[in-house]
Amino acid sequence: MTDAPGDRPGRTSGPRQEEEATGMSKEQIGRFLARQGILIAFVLFIIGFTLANNRFLAPDNIMGVIRSSAILGVMALGVTFVVISGNLDLSVGSMMSFSAIVVLDLHDAIGPGLAIPAMFAMTLALGAFNGFLVGYLKLNSLIVTLGMLSAIHGLTLTYSGGKNMDIADKEGTWFGVFGQGTILGIPVPILIFALLAAILGTVLAKTPFGRKVYAVGGNGVAATFSGIRRARVVFFCYLMSSLCVATAGLMQASRSLGSQNTVGQGLELEVLAAIILGGASLMGGSGTIFKTVIGVLILGFIQNGLLLVGLQFYVQYVVTWIIIILAVWLDIAAKRGRLLSAIA
Amino acid sequence: MxxxxxxxxxxxxxxxxxxxxxxxxxxxxxxxxxxxxxxxxxxxxxxxxxxxxxxxxxxxxxxxxxxxxxxxxxxxxxxxxxxxxxxxxxxxxxxxxxxxxxxxxxxxxxxxxxxxxxxxxxxxxxxxxxxxxxxxxxxxxxxxxxxxxxxxxxxxxxxxxxxxxxxxxxxxxxxxxxxxxxxxxxxxxxxxxxxxxxxxxxxxxxxxxxxxxxxxxxxxxxxxxxxxxxxxxxxxxxxxxGRSLDLTRNDRHSELGDVALEVRGLSCGHFYRDVSFEVRRGEVVGFYGLVGAGRTEIAETLFGLREPSAGTILLDGKKVRIHSPADAIAHGISLVPEDRKTQGLVLGMNCRDNMTLPQIDDLTAGPFVAEGAEVAIFDQYRDRLDIRTPSWRQIVGNLSGGNQQKIVIGKWLSMHPTVLIVDEPTRGIDVGSKSEIHNLIRDLAAHGYAVIVISSEMPEVLHVSDRIIAMYHGEMIRTFTSDEVTEDNLIQAISGDARDGAMAAAAQGA
Amino acid sequence: MAPGTLSKFLKGGAIWGFIVLELIFFSVAGEFLSLSDKAFMDFDNMLLLFKQSAPIGIVAIGMTIIMINGNIDLSVGATFALCGIVLLDSMSWPIFAGLGNWVIPVAWALALLTGILLGALNGLIVWKTGVDAFIVTLGSMLGYRGLVFMYNGEQPTSHLNWTLVDFAEAQFFGLHTPTWFLIVVTAALWYLMNRTVHGRNAFAIGDNREAAINAGIRVGPHMMINFMIIGFLAALSAVVFYSESGSVNPNDGQLYELWAITAVVLGGTKLSGGSGSILATFGGVVAIQLLRKGLGHIGAGTETVNLVIGLILIAVLFLDRQLNIKGKEALRV
CATH class of the missing domain: 3.40.50.300 (P-loop containing nucleotide triphosphate hydrolases)
Incomplete structure (x- = not known):
């Protein structure tokens, strides 16, 4: 009944968005910066660090960065599904600790060949529980996964009795291949990350399921009115998340053939940071696997670059903070068509 | 003054x-x-x-x-x-x-x-x-x-x-x-x-x-x-x-086919009670009544969004149970919902993706979405419904209300439903698009669809319907054929005898 | 108006009912399972419980007003640690060497000021950039933690001042110093939220932001004030805690935000803003601490506490939804 501005061509939401954009060129510059801003920042970073330390762009250094980002990256791939569907998953950190501890314990008990599928099954069960609560019972995902963060941490401690887990015979197992091995000179963690990114990127961009994830996150009610079983889509997003977490747990356990109970602590928020850096909206409906990979790599290169110029690892926290705020702020400002005034 | x-x-x-x-x-x-x-x-x-x-x-x-x-x-x-x-x-x-x-x-x-x-x-x-x-x-x-x-x-x-x-x-x-x-x-x-x-x-x-x-x-x-x-x-x-709008009563009669949808004694909580009607292929049945008369809730029940408390739904003479929109779609029922922006469209998605959303599981080549087939469907309904957009890549939120509504209608037409329910089809859209949509509804009936139109606008109901069911406070008051209906007896039916009592009740609530 | 009254009553009183249930359960179960002979509801035990609740409780009370305002603050743990470092480190600064024990109020003031500043920074960013508080404080959670590490590397920061320790462990009228802090904070914030214009406006902003803006309420300053308050309270929590313990580990306070949010949600405050109760959060804090102690009392390991609290949080959410659900009238979307 109302003639809202959205009823007319060329205008989207937000009452004030157009008023300051007096010329198309300014607006276009703003749009361009908004869309490509994070890539531009990434390139600037790389140039800066390369000038500061010529080792930065050395192939082995790049390989090292991707390798050390791989675990976080694999987790971020799964959480990307959850975020695009309009939810959060804060439980991935403690879930990763759980999978690492479980697979290490079972390794000595039943051997790696059985331990890995058993661990995957248990982790997927946790993801299914998340998905059941958020998808089918429609509970708030922030609180549910916050509760699961705590509950899974408790579960891990109960399982391990609070002790670190180590493989008894570190020499005589092939289990280290997932974290330490190389194929054709490329570290296996990188291959896993790349392979999963390619598969999940295709799933999200090219399959009916991926389309439904965007629809559910963009407008869950309209998706339901289009016959999409929203609960099921959300459920599978959480399953996807736990699948990636199990893979990350496997890589983590395999890398050091031992693990602490808190190895994944805090990763849930770093994962979100990477996804946000990639430009996904926490409101759902937007984001891509490619963007998430970029976000993960930015985090990794910042950390590496700061180390190379001689700063401590924790400086990256401060830098990440500033970059996240700037990235999201510029994104918001550009969408309002006010980027230039925001910068000025 | x-x-x-x-x-x-x-x-x-x-x-x-x-x-x-x-x-x-x-x-x-x-x-x-x-x-x-x-x-x-x-x-x-x-x-x-x-x-x-x-x-x-x-x-x-x-x-x-x-x-x-x-x-x-x-x-x-x-x-x-x-x-x-x-x-x-x-x-x-x-x-x-x-x-x-x-x-x-x-x-x-x-x-x-x-x-x-x-x-x-x-x-x-x-x-x-x-x-x-x-x-x-x-x-x-x-x-x-x-x-x-x-x-x-x-x-x-x-x-x-x-x-x-x-x-x-x-x-x-x-x-x-x-x-x-x-x-x-x-x-x-x-x-x-x-x-x-x-x-x-x-x-x-x-x-x-x-x-x-x-x-x-x-x-x-x-x-x-x-x-x-x-x-x-x-x-x-x-x-x-800029011109007088010609919204006369419907005097075209389509060829009526078999009964496509039959509803017997359907009730849903306090929303509506004991509703029975049938819709034939080629027929447009209008539901007219005030806001809150239970019309939208009937549509929502037929589309699997509400669980009826009693009654049966028959499609082509067979009793069906509908528990979700997915069930309804599988049975050939489509709903163009009342609120385009919150129920009809994912505003941030492009035109094509919105249009093919209900059938995305079937538009596949192997495990992947067959994007070519999608574009073909979009093109077909863009031409048929005269949707004005520069390309299928256009974000739906940027279209005008009338074009948005046509995307929703196209979305459901492309499903080739047996029964098409349209709830407030022209709410909030311009007059030009309005009459296009009215013509389209008549045209669909002529092509053998069974159509239910829910509207709060009397000229619209009179214009498109073969029969009109008047509802008041969750009850069917009367069914009119297009020959016997007049503005007066329609208004009487939807406000009717019960009106005074309702006024008193409303006054008490206020 | 009848629907909702029952659920409102249940929700309002639920946290206290839950506490009573815990007391009964642990008292009875303790008779059979307890390793010690002491009764669970022992008076000293309860006093201790309040004292131990104080650091997290003070933060949770602050989190309540942030969430009523429609925001969230994930950076309280890092703020807590940073303020703790300022508190302890400043006591050994050479410029304060001549102050004797007067260094204590100075150190407190510095720590509290740090908290206010960190909170103000969060608030300012939320206000001026329009970025969601979840993202802003997620960022500053990392950033403030980085500052913590930059201060003293990975080494703990320690300074024991026995006068301070004595004060922190003292009892006035039977209650420990930290307990008094918690009570005063609870009372003050209850008054702030229910009796002052700022508090009522904060409710209005969380409830219907558009309406508040249209009514001329300046949303940004109110949010900034609330962030300053929670920064202050995180610092106060650090003051209460580190006065006694005397040593800050750079990882201290991790998961603090999660515990605080858990207490707030247990108390029934909505995530979406606009509704919530300071007193119920107090109840939530007590309930969590009771659970910790109770599980210890009946011989369950500390590791089960996380498990139980996580599941209770989810159960509370589920019950809340069941109480609010409109049954079959709701659309299945």
Whole structure:
């Protein structure tokens, strides 16, 4: 009944968005910066660090960065599904600790060949529980996964009795291949990350399921009115998340053939940071696997670059903070068509 | 009346957006003590004009006068400070706070150290509420009030603000008849005190009953001001759309086929009771009634969004159980929902993806979406429905209302349903698209679809339907064929014998 | 108006009912399972419980007003640690060497000021950039933690002042110093939220932001004030805690935000803002601490506490939804 501005061509939401954009060129510059801003920042970073330390762009250094980002990256791939569907998953950190501890314990008990599928099954069960609560019972995902963060941490401690887990015979197992091995000179963690990114990127961009994830996150009610079983889509997003977490747990356990109970602590928020850096909206409906990979790599290169110029690892926290705020702020400002005034 | 200077006057307001001239030299004035209707189709610029007055948009050209003094409304606050008060269609209340806190929102009386002066607050509020003669107290939590009473809280707020002009935007959209009476009394009170009232509405009967003058906008241009007592509906319509709208009764009869949908004794809680009807292939059945008569809920039940408490649904003579929209779609039922933006479309997605959403599982090549097939479907329905968009990549949120609605209709036509339900198919879209959609509905019936049309607009129902089912308070009152229906007996049926009782009930609730 | 009254009553009183249930359960179960002979509801035990609740409780009370306002603050743990470092480190700064024990109020003031500043920074960013508080404080959670590490590397920061320790462990009228802090904070914030214009406006902003803006309430400053308050309270929590313990580990306070949010949600405050209760959060804090102690009392390991609290949080959410559900009238979307 109302003639809202959205009823007319060329205008989207937000009452004030157009008023300051007096010329198309300014607006276009703003749009361009908004869309490509994070890539531009990434390139600037790389140039800066390369000038500061010529080792930065050395192939082995790049390989090292991707390798050390791989675990976080694999987790971020799964959480990307959850975020695009309009939810959060804060439980991935403690879930990763759980999978690492479980697979290490079972390794000595039943051997790696059985331990890995058993661990995957248990982790997927946790993801299914998340998905059941958020998808089918429609509970708030922030609180549910916050509760699961705590509950899974408790579960891990109960399982391990609070002790670190180590493989008894570190020499005589092939289990280290997932974290330490190389194929054709490329570290296996990188291959896993790349392979999963390619598969999940295709799933999200090219399959009916991926389309439904965007629809559910963009407008869950309209998706339901289009016959999409929203609960099921959300459920599978959480399953996807736990699948990636199990893979990350496997890589983590395999890398050091031992693990602490808190190895994944805090990763849930770093994962979100990477996804946000990639430009996904926490409101759902937007984001891509490619963007998430970029976000993960930015985090990794910042950390590496700061180390190379001689700063401590924790400086990256401060830098990440500033970059996240700037990235999201510029994104918001550009969408309002006010980027230039925001910068000025 | 015309001797007094206007409380609010706009002069040659121009507001442009990139590529659009939303307001093109609009002039408009409100005299003290008059009710001035502002009319125009959706997209004619009413909202933009209101946003200019409300300080949300700045005009590119033109001037605004309050009491004949030029003013600049740079923010909503400045507009409010100058005595311009809005009663919005969407209520802007904080439900967890008390009535008093809402009425004095942002202006709570203070004691020292920023403490709230509760005694003063409640005393002042109860004084105002007393004037309005409402049945609730200053301490009542707003969330506990009915929609109509919440609107009264907004009006009470307007009364505290020494308003010079009060702007009502579709105020009766969610009110019962009894509540409307109270609202009209309040408006009469305001005008008696010399306040100018701007009244935005699509409802002709209200316009003729309530207003003194009528200004019309079309395509962002000012089309003239009429004195209500000296004009008629045709003249207004002509100004609004530039031609008379020909919405005559449907006299075309399609070939009727077999019964596609049969409903027996369907009930759903307090929404509707014991509803039985059938729809044949090639037939358009209209559901007419007031908001809240249970029509939308019937559609929602048929589409699997509500669980019926009793009754059976038969499709092609076979009893079916529908527990979800996915079930409904599998049975060949489609629903073009009432609210396009929240139910019909994923506004952030592109046209093609929206259109193929219900059948995305079937449009595959191996495990992947067959994008070529998608584009083909989009192209087919873009041409058939004359959807105007530069490409399928266009984000749906950027289309006009009429084109958005066509995307929703295309989405469901491409599913080749047996039964197509359209709920308020032309709500909020321009007249041109309206008649296209009406023709389309007739055309679909001619092609053998069984169509159910739910509408609150009588001309629309009369125009498209072969049969009309009148509903009142969840009950089917009568079924008319297109031969026997007249505007009079239709109105009687939807308000009918039970009307007086309902009025009393509503008055008690208020 | 009848619907909702029952659920409102249940929700309002639920946390206290839950506490009573815990007391009964652990008292009875303790009779059979307890390793010690002491009764669970022993008076000293309860006093200790309040004392131990204080650091997290003070933060949770602050989190309540942030969430009523429609925001969230994930950075309280890092703020807590950073303020703790300022508190302890400043006591050994050479410029304060001549102050003797007067260094204590100075150190407190510095720590509290740090908290206010960190909170103000969060608030300012939320206000001026329009970025969601979840993202802003997620960022500053990392950033403030980085500052913590930059201060002293990975080494703990320690300074024991026995006067301070004595004060922190003292009892006035039977209650420990930290307990008094918690009580005063609870009372003050209850008054702030329910009796002052700022508090009522904060409710209005969380409830219907658009309406608040249209009514001329300046959303940004109110949010900034609330962030300053929670920064202050995180610092106060650090003051209470580190006065006694005397040593800050750079990882201290991790998961603090999660515990605080858990307590707030247990107390029934909505995530979406606009509704919530300071007193119920107090109840939530007590309930969590009771659970910790109770599980210890009946011999369950500390590791089960996380498990149980996580599941209770989810159960509370589920019950809340069941109480609010409109049954079959709701659309299945």
């Amino acid at each position: 015309t001797e007094k200077p206007p409380v609010l006057r706009l002069e040659n307001i121009v507001k442009t957006f990139p590529g659009v001239r939303a307001l093109d030299g609009v002039s408009f004035s409100v005299l003290p003590g008059e009710v001035h209707a502002l009319m125009g189709e959706n997209g004619a610029g009413k909202s933009t004009l209101m946003k200019v007055i409300g300080g949300i948009y700045q005009p590119n050209e033109g001037r605004i006068f309050v009491d004949e003094k030029p003013v600049v409304m740079a923010t909503p606050l400045e507009s409010k400070a100058k005595g311009i008060v809005f009663i919005h269609q969407e209520l802007s209340l904080a439900e967890e706070l008390s009535v008093a806190e809402n009425i004095y929102l942002g202006e709570l009386p203070r004691k020292s150290f920023g403490r709230v002066d509760w005694a003063t607050l409640y005393a002042r509020t109860n004084e105002i509420l007393g004037k309005l003669n409402v049945g609730f107290d200053a301490r009542t939590r707003v969330g506990e009030l009915s929609i109509a009473n919440q609107q009264m809280v907004e009006i009470a707020r307007a009364l505290t603000q020494k308003a010079k002009a009060v702007i009502f935007d579709e105020p009766t959209a969610s009110l019962t008849d009894a509540e409307k009476v109270v609202l009209f009394d309040v408006i009469a009170d305001l005008t008696a005190n010399g306040v100018g009232v701007v009244y935005i509405s699509h409802r002709m009967e209200e316009i003729f009953k309530m207003t003194d003058r009528i200004s019309v906008l079309r395509d962002g241009q000012y089309r003239g001001t009429l004195v209500t007592a000296e004009t008629d509906q045709d003249e207004i319509t002509q100004l609004m759309i």
